[in-house]
Amino acid sequence: MEIKQLTSMEDMTEFVKQPGKHLLFKHSTTCPISAKAHEEFQAFVEESNTSAAIVLVIEDRPVSNQIAEELGIKHESPQIFLIEDGNVLWNTSHWKITKNALKEAVGE
Numbered sequence: 001m002e003i004k005q006l007t008s009m010e011d012m013t014e015f016v017k018q019p020g021k022h023l024l025f026k027h028s029t030t031c032p033i034s035a036k037a038h039e040e041f042q043a044f045v046e047e048s049n050t051s052a053a054i055v056l057v058i059e060d061r062p063v064s065n066q067i068a069e070e071l072g073i074k075h076e077s078p079q080i081f082l083i084e085d086g087n088v089l090w091n092t093s094h095w096k097i098t099k100n101a102l103k104e105a106v107g108e
Helices: 009-017 032-046 061-071 099-106
Strands: 003-005 021-027 051-056 079-084 087-093
Touching: 003 032, 009 021, 009 051, 009 061, 021 032, 021 061, 021 099, 032 051, 032 099, 051 061, 061 079, 079 099, 087 099
Parallel strands: 003 051, 021 051
Antiparallel strands: 021 079, 079 087
16 A cells, blocks of 8 residues: 655645555654654555555654544654554554554554
């Protein structure tokens, strides 16, 4: 599956409100922990049918801030959310973002 990059508030709102399950990954392009989490995220998405999106927290800070606000979950980076019908079912951050953790959360 393709990973969509969210660069505007509209992109983010549209993505979150879609029906079904989605993964939303907040990625810091300057952080080694985030780089590792990004690899795990990509590896999972390649083998999955779950729709997925990424927000670059430094480059698109307003979108990143909007996520924390709308989802009501304190910003961390890297951070991932499993969203279904606009609600967060699961989220985690840092070293806990692994391909296996995503498989378990999504139920694949």
